[in-house]
Amino acid sequence: MSYKPSSLQLQREDARRRASRRSTLIAAVSTVAFGLVAVIVVTGAPGFDRVRTSFFSAKYASHALPTVFHGLLLNLRVLIIAEIFVLIFGLLIAVARTTKQPILFPLRLVATFYTDLFRGLPLLLVLLLVGLGIPGLRITWIPNSAVLLGTVALILTYSAYVAEVIRAGIEGVNPAQRQAARALGLSSSQTLRHVVLPQAIRNVLPPLLNDLVSLQKDSGLISVLGAVDAIRAAGIETARSFNFTPYLVAGTFFVLMTIPLTRLTDWLARRQDAKQKQQGRW
Amino acid sequence: MRKVLEVKNLRKCYGSELVLDDISLSIPEHSVNVVIGASGSGKSTFMRCINLLEEIDDGQILLDGEDISAFGTNMDKVRSNIGSVFQAFNLFPHLSVLENITLAPRLVHGVSRNDAEENAMALLKRFGLAEKARGYPDLLSGGQQQRVAIIRAIATSPKLLLLDEVTSALDPVLIAEVLTLIAELKSEGMTMVIATHEMGFAKRIADHVIFLADGKIHEEGNPTEILNNPQTDRLKEFLGALHSAGRL
Numbered sequence: 322m323s324y325k326p327s328s329l330q331l332q333r334e335d336a337r338r339r340a341s342r343r344s345t346l347i348a349a350v351s352t353v354a355f356g357l358v359a360v361i362v363v364t365g366a367p368g369f370d371r372v373r374t375s376f377f378s379a380k381y382a383s384h385a386l387p388t389v390f391h392g393l394l395l396n397l398r399v400l401i402i403a404e405i406f407v408l409i410f411g412l413l414i415a416v417a418r419t420t421k422q423p424i425l426f427p428l429r430l431v432a433t434f435y436t437d438l439f440r441g442l443p444l445l446l447v448l449l450l451v452g453l454g455i456p457g458l459r460i461t462w463i464p465n466s467a468v469l470l471g472t473v474a475l476i477l478t479y480s481a482y483v484a485e486v487i488r489a490g491i492e493g494v495n496p497a498q499r500q501a502a503r504a505l506g507l508s509s510s511q512t513l514r515h516v517v518l519p520q521a522i523r524n525v526l527p528p529l530l531n532d533l534v535s536l537q538k539d540s541g542l543i544s545v546l547g548a549v550d551a552i553r554a555a556g557i558e559t560a561r562s563f564n565f566t567p568y569l570v571a572g573t574f575f576v577l578m579t580i581p582l583t584r585l586t587d588w589l590a591r592r593q594d595a596k597q598k599q600q601g602r603w
Numbered sequence: 604m605r606k607v608l609e610v611k612n613l614r615k616c617y618g619s620e621l622v623l624d625d626i627s628l629s630i631p632e633h634s635v636n637v638v639i640g641a642s643g644s645g646k647s648t649f650m651r652c653i654n655l656l657e658e659i660d661d662g663q664i665l666l667d668g669e670d671i672s673a674f675g676t677n678m679d680k681v682r683s684n685i686g687s688v689f690q691a692f693n694l695f696p697h698l699s700v701l702e703n704i705t706l707a708p709r710l711v712h713g714v715s716r717n718d719a720e721e722n723a724m725a726l727l728k729r730f731g732l733a734e735k736a737r738g739y740p741d742l743l744s745g746g747q748q749q750r751v752a753i754i755r756a757i758a759t760s761p762k763l764l765l766l767d768e769v770t771s772a773l774d775p776v777l778i779a780e781v782l783t784l785i786a787e788l789k790s791e792g793m794t795m796v797i798a799t800h801e802m803g804f805a806k807r808i809a810d811h812v813i814f815l816a817d818g819k820i821h822e823e824g825n826p827t828e829i830l831n832n833p834q835t836d837r838l839k840e841f842l843g844a845l846h847s848a849g850r851l
Contacts, residue, residue, distance in 0.1 A: 501693035504654055505707035506683025506759070515706060519697045 378566045385558040385567035392554030393574050399468060399550070400540040403475045404533055410476065411483030416513065418484065419491045432484070439481035444539060448474040452546035471543030479536045486528050490521030527590040534582050538575050551575070604631040607667060607763050607794045608653065614661035615648055615818075622648045624818040626662070630763070630811075633792040637805040637826070640815035641841060646798040649815070650767045653796070654685045667762060683711045686756030690768040692748040694740040694755070700727070701736040704755045712759055719758075726754045730784055746777030750784050757788065764788070766797045782808075802845060806830055814838050 326334070363369065417425065417432035439447070451474040456465040494517050502512040522529070544553035551574055555567035608630040615623040623645050630636055638646050651657040653664060655671065655678045664672040671681045694703050704726070705719035714722075727733045730750055740748055749769055756764060766785065770778040782804050788795065789808055799805060805812060809826040816837045822829055833839045 497689070497691055497693050498695065500656060501687075501689065501695070502706075503679075504656065504682055504685075504687040504689075505755070506679050506711040507707065508679050511710050515710065516695055520695075523697060 374564075376565050376569055378564055381558075381562055381564040381566040382570050384562075385555060385570050388554045388558060389551050389567055389570045389574065392549055392551035392571070393578070395468065395548065395550045396537075396540045396543075396575075397578070399472050399475070399543060399548075400537050403472050403479065403536060403540065406476045407479045407483050407533075407536065410480035411487055412518075414480060414484035415487035415491060416518075418488050422509075436481045436484055439478050440485065442478070444474070444478045444542060445545065447478050448542055448545055450474075451477065452543075467546035467548040468543065471546050471548055475536060475540060475543070479532065479539075482532050482535075483529065486525050486532060487521065489528075490525035491517060493524055494520045524593075527586050527593070530582060530586040530589065534579050534586065537579050537582065541571070541575060604633075605667075606630065606665075607632050608796070609665040609668075610653070610662070611665070612662040613649075613652060613659055613664065615645075615652055615657060616660050622818050623652065626818075626820055628813065628820070628823075630794065630796065632794055634794060634810045635789050635808055636796045636811045636813060637809040638796065638798045638813045638815055639800070639802070639805060639841075641844075644815040645818040646815055647767055648818075650687070650765045650796065650798060653763075654682055654687050654765060679711070683707070683759060684762045686759065686761035686764040688749070688752050688756050688764075688766050688769050690771045692740070692745070692752045692772075694748055694752055696740055699737050699739055700732070700743070700751050703740070703751060704758045707755070707759050723754070723758055726758060727751075730754060730787075744777060745773050746780045749773065749777075749781050753781070753784055753788075757793065762794065764793055764795045766795060766799075768798050768800065770799065770801060800845075800850065802830065802842075802850065814841070816841065 366372075414432045414435060417428045418436070420429055448471060452467060452470045455463060455470055498516055498520065499512055502516040503509070507515070541550060541552045544550050544556070547553070549557070551571040552568075555571040558567035559565055606629050608628075610626055610628040613623055613626040614621070626649065628636075638649065640646055648657060652659050655676070659672055662672070663670060666681060666684065670676075694700075695706070698706065701720060701723055704723040705714075705716070708714040708719040708722065709716060724733065724736060727736050732747060732750060732754070735743060735747060735751070740751070743751065749772075753764075753766070753769070769785075770781050773781065778801065782801065785795070785797070786808055797805075797809075806826045811823065812826045812829045813823040814821050814829065814835075814837070821835045821837045822833065829838070830842065833842055
């Protein structure tokens with residue numbers, strides 16, 4: 322027997338369709354109105370013409386593009402290496418902070434102190450202290466390279482952030498899971514490795530990736546140490562032409578660079594949400 | 604007959620509250636022992652003391668004649684000889700059914716992946732869950748999850764199986780499929796301690812019934828005797844309450 326919706330259901334569906342058409346219309350009108358106001362305010366500003374020529378010049382943009390892009394390749398190298406080390410150190414610090422083994426107590430103490438310190442210190446300050454302070458020690462086997470020291474500073478700071486995110490994940494795993502593993506005879510390290518960590522990482526994947534997005538754009542800060550990355554390259558171009566368009570070019574590159582990871586983060590978060598709803602765990 | 608478990612004068616407190624008071628019990632090999640009693644009578648705590656998830660405050664626990672309550676006992680080793688299943692199934696959600704079952708044999712007992720999977724598949728097939736082997740726990744019904752949890756607990760061939768209110772979170776149909784599995788384990792001679800509110804099941808399956816109230820054993824013995832002819836007031840009260848609730 323084929324199913325035919327009742328007239329009541331047809332009415333209801335009709336009403337739903339009308340309501341959704343209405344919502345779309347309101348959204349469209351509101352968007353156009355906002356856009357108009359924004360354009361009027363910006364273009365009506367007294368300095369708009371000056372800003373347009375010094376920030377939005379197509380000529381300077383195409384001129385600066387190759388050098389800024391070349392600088393961006395340095396950012397890419399730095400951030401890929403930094404991300405790898407940040408994930409490793411972050412994980413180790415998080416595990417050290419959650420361990421309850423008495424013999425590892427000093428490690429826990431050091432890890433706690435480390436995260437307190439580097440979560441509190443502004444990244445710019447860490448960059449300057451590492452980038453200028455370590456060469457000042459004149460230890461010959463440490464190369465005096467702005468890129469290397471800048472990367473170290475990024476790793477120092479972001480390992481602390483990532484460690485805190487992973488720690489939150491570890492503590493968020495239901496204690497009953499740990500108990501079930503111990504009841505099966507797994508040792509505490511086996512429980513951590515095979516039962517707790519996989520669930521912890523999965524649960525905090527969106528905030529974890531969020532920190533990595535943040536690391537990607539902050540890789541531009543190594544320019545303060547003199548490394549010729551995208552921002553520094555744009556600065557050099559600007560100094561040559563007295564036009565600020567190269568900075569805008571660099572900014573556009575950074576946004577484009579972070580978008581894939583941002584979208585991935587959103588997608589993962591949405592998928593987790595959907596899964597929890599499906600399981601009735603709101 | 605060989606005694607798998609012996610509990611002597613067990614005492615357990617939470618702060619100033621006495622949860623288990625002078626419990627003594629002896630469990631012979633292949634016997635099914637059902638612990639009954641109201642919620643809060645100490646059933647779960649008793650089970651958790653046996654597999655060393657709780658520290659005891661006095662007394663002694665012997666597994667196969669070996670004092671496992673002594674200070675410095677290798678708890679991981681003891682637990683690997685005792686299977687435990689809880690009311691909340693506690694399957695590992697990030698592992699497939701097969702991985703859930705093979706985790707302990709591989710990590711704790713050093714069984715090779717192939718052998719562990721073969722053994723797990725044989726168990727799953729026997730209890731009608733073979734087609735779920737590659738699936739994840741969240742796709743199983745409560746009854747299937749609990750059966751997998753029991754299979755996970757027996758996959759290491761433990762000397763003793765503890766089942767703590769394993770049917771309390773299930774509806775009647777699912778309860779039946781879990782109880783069938785437990786009855787099958789009995790026919791294979793598995794030594795078990797079962798805490799349950801299913802009195803009909805207790806009567807059918809138990810060799811020995813233990814009634815706990817206020818952390819004390821008030822009565823114990825043959826199930827028909829205990830359940831049909833209670834001697835103590837506390838047990839009469841408890842069975843009366845179950846009767847008027849339609850659970851007996």
